[in-house]
Amino acid sequence: MKSFMNGLKEMLSGIWGFIRKLWRHPKGRIGLIIVILLVVCALFAPWIAPYDPYDVTQRAQKGLSPSFQHLLGTTITTGQDIFSMLIYGTRVSLTIGVVTGVSLAFLGALMGICAGYIGGFADTLIMRIVDVLLVIPTLPLTIVLTNLFGRSYLMIILIFTLFGWTGLARVIRSLVLVLKNANYVKAAELAGASRWHIMMKHILPGTSHLLIMSTALTSAGIMVAEAGLSFLGLGDPTAISWGKMLAEAQSGGALLFGHWWWIIAPGIGIFLAVFSFMRIGLVMEEVFNPKMKQSSNIYKLFKNLNNTYIEEVFSSMSEAQILGVGGEQS
Amino acid sequence: MSKPIILSMKNVSVHFPVKGALPFSKKRVVSAVSDVSVDIFQGETFGIVGESGCGKSTLANAMIGLVRPTSGEVLFKGNKLYSLSPQEFKEIRRDMQMIFQDPFSSLNPRFNVYQIISEPMKIRGGASVDEMKKRVIELLELVGLSEKDLYRYPSDFSGGQRQRIGIARAIILNPDFLVCDEPVSALDVSVHAQILNLLMELQEKLKMTYVFISHNLAVVKSICDHMVVMYLGNVMESGSTKAIYQHPLHPYTNALLSAVLDVDLDNKKERILLQGDIPSPINPPRGCRFYQRCPYAMKGCVDKKPALIEIEPEHFVACHYINPFAQEEINAGLAKPLNL
Numbered sequence: 001m002k003s004f005m006n007g008l009k010e011m012l013s014g015i016w017g018f019i020r021k022l023w024r025h026p027k028g029r030i031g032l033i034i035v036i037l038l039v040v041c042a043l044f045a046p047w048i049a050p051y052d053p054y055d056v057t058q059r060a061q062k063g064l065s066p067s068f069q070h071l072l073g074t075t076i077t078t079g080q081d082i083f084s085m086l087i088y089g090t091r092v093s094l095t096i097g098v099v100t101g102v103s104l105a106f107l108g109a110l111m112g113i114c115a116g117y118i119g120g121f122a123d124t125l126i127m128r129i130v131d132v133l134l135v136i137p138t139l140p141l142t143i144v145l146t147n148l149f150g151r152s153y154l155m156i157i158l159i160f161t162l163f164g165w166t167g168l169a170r171v172i173r174s175l176v177l178v179l180k181n182a183n184y185v186k187a188a189e190l191a192g193a194s195r196w197h198i199m200m201k202h203i204l205p206g207t208s209h210l211l212i213m214s215t216a217l218t219s220a221g222i223m224v225a226e227a228g229l230s231f232l233g234l235g236d237p238t239a240i241s242w243g244k245m246l247a248e249a250q251s252g253g254a255l256l257f258g259h260w261w262w263i264i265a266p267g268i269g270i271f272l273a274v275f276s277f278m279r280i281g282l283v284m285e286e287v288f289n290p291k292m293k294q295s296s297n298i299y300k301l302f303k304n305l306n307n308t309y310i311e312e313v314f315s316s317m318s319e320a321q322i323l324g325v326g327g328e329q330s
Numbered sequence: 331m332s333k334p335i336i337l338s339m340k341n342v343s344v345h346f347p348v349k350g351a352l353p354f355s356k357k358r359v360v361s362a363v364s365d366v367s368v369d370i371f372q373g374e375t376f377g378i379v380g381e382s383g384c385g386k387s388t389l390a391n392a393m394i395g396l397v398r399p400t401s402g403e404v405l406f407k408g409n410k411l412y413s414l415s416p417q418e419f420k421e422i423r424r425d426m427q428m429i430f431q432d433p434f435s436s437l438n439p440r441f442n443v444y445q446i447i448s449e450p451m452k453i454r455g456g457a458s459v460d461e462m463k464k465r466v467i468e469l470l471e472l473v474g475l476s477e478k479d480l481y482r483y484p485s486d487f488s489g490g491q492r493q494r495i496g497i498a499r500a501i502i503l504n505p506d507f508l509v510c511d512e513p514v515s516a517l518d519v520s521v522h523a524q525i526l527n528l529l530m531e532l533q534e535k536l537k538m539t540y541v542f543i544s545h546n547l548a549v550v551k552s553i554c555d556h557m558v559v560m561y562l563g564n565v566m567e568s569g570s571t572k573a574i575y576q577h578p579l580h581p582y583t584n585a586l587l588s589a590v591l592d593v594d595l596d597n598k599k600e601r602i603l604l605q606g607d608i609p610s611p612i613n614p615p616r617g618c619r620f621y622q623r624c625p626y627a628m629k630g631c632v633d634k635k636p637a638l639i640e641i642e643p644e645h646f647v648a649c650h651y652i653n654p655f656a657q658e659e660i661n662a663g664l665a666k667p668l669n670l
Contacts, residue, residue: 182448183436186396187499188429191450192420201449207439 031279049084092241101219107165112172216281242266342402362388377554427500431493431512437484465656490521569645632663
């Protein structure tokens, strides 16, 4: 348990190091500032929002245009304040994005390290599970499962986590296979280290940069997916989320009445959240792997949304690590 | 032989399975080390020499328990290393450490010098932080680094300095038995002598036994007491370094020694060039493993494995050319030269 705590401590100090590196990078600073803003919005939503966004009884205030009373106007159907809804919506997007990202990283790391380090039967078993899960299309499955088990955000997080860890696990496994044969691991073995010690002290820290980067990038992807699900009406019906705001705007006739702010506002919310996380992920990858600087960001974004990009980054990263050109310890 | 034996290997073989291309294809094995017996005496330096891929490192790994031999026994201080319980094994391995060839991959880039050197002590437990720090500083000074390097990272050091850190890590638990797996071959020539001198000094101070793996014959000549010459997983010649260098008998040893660079211009040695490459260890020759490249190969060498026989005191050779065939075998035509 003690070694686990130490490993955790090291992870945290590693994360702190990344934040400092991000801040030094001009593009990363933008992402970091937006993320901090969003986090503040989410944490202090009740104090920042001027009205109660759940209040659907303001029949006199229906369909107002933006003004100083209502910065983004009110909804046509129920008279809720759109600006307040936007601020409350941050909570859902960020929570789902970050929680899923972190649990994906956790599960992916666990499975990848088990498969790579323990090897043998564990390796075969985990990799066959990965093979099976990789061919299951997530979105239709999510729709089916949310209909079966009820529409809660917990369900969505669970599904994304259970079906999304495979790519990361594969990449982590191949990195672990490299790390496992490093001489410093042999030296630790000779000194009498247990497998647990080696996993926690040598292997896990060796994969931490991949984990943190993947958390940022998958979080962004999950936020888009969540908005999509909510738009389709598969999110939690009681919560306010950006995707659901879009769905309401559409069904409430925002286009019909020309209330473009009702549509633009949640769009900007989604954009900012995804943009900032993506920014952070991409900057991290530039910091860790100078080789990736050349390709354009649009290209990266496109490939990331197709889930093909991360693997490419990871593979080139582990290459860089084998060659010993990776930007370790600056 | 007054000195006690610290480690002895009896008929040790190490085989690695090779995966076939098809799931049910015949399983093949690489025999990295086959049927090697070695005795290492307390306090000496024992050299293992041979070309790349001949099983030097595998043999050393089998000595200290990083690779489990397929067959044979390893006795360390009289204990059968591979029939101990995991707990006893761990305890006995405290006395065996290793210095690695590549100083760049043997230190974790995420650890600072203090963490690297103190790691074995930390794993064993039982020492307070102050004690460990004191010990690490003591060791740093012993290997020629200073206290101010304590919190620097491996990337701040040169190859030679990294190797010093690796040495400090290896000796922190006071081992009796240290395996040096080509400790200088990844370093600049200018640093070779420094590291070797350091190792020799440490041996004198701490009374350690070294197993020194190298393909640098000049180094082996100057520091080793006993040595083996390996070829394709077999011992070709073994004995005291003095006897082997003064009087190399095996054709392979002769070829190796003729390749050593020499500044003696007056009597130029004739270089013996071996033909061909080292054969694949997947299907090694049945008889003498060297016969395909041996200038003296005879018909009998193909099928009959030569035994390691003591030719003169402390000098063993496995060769049919040196230990002739028996009379009836000669009559059967085994001694006729083999024309490849």
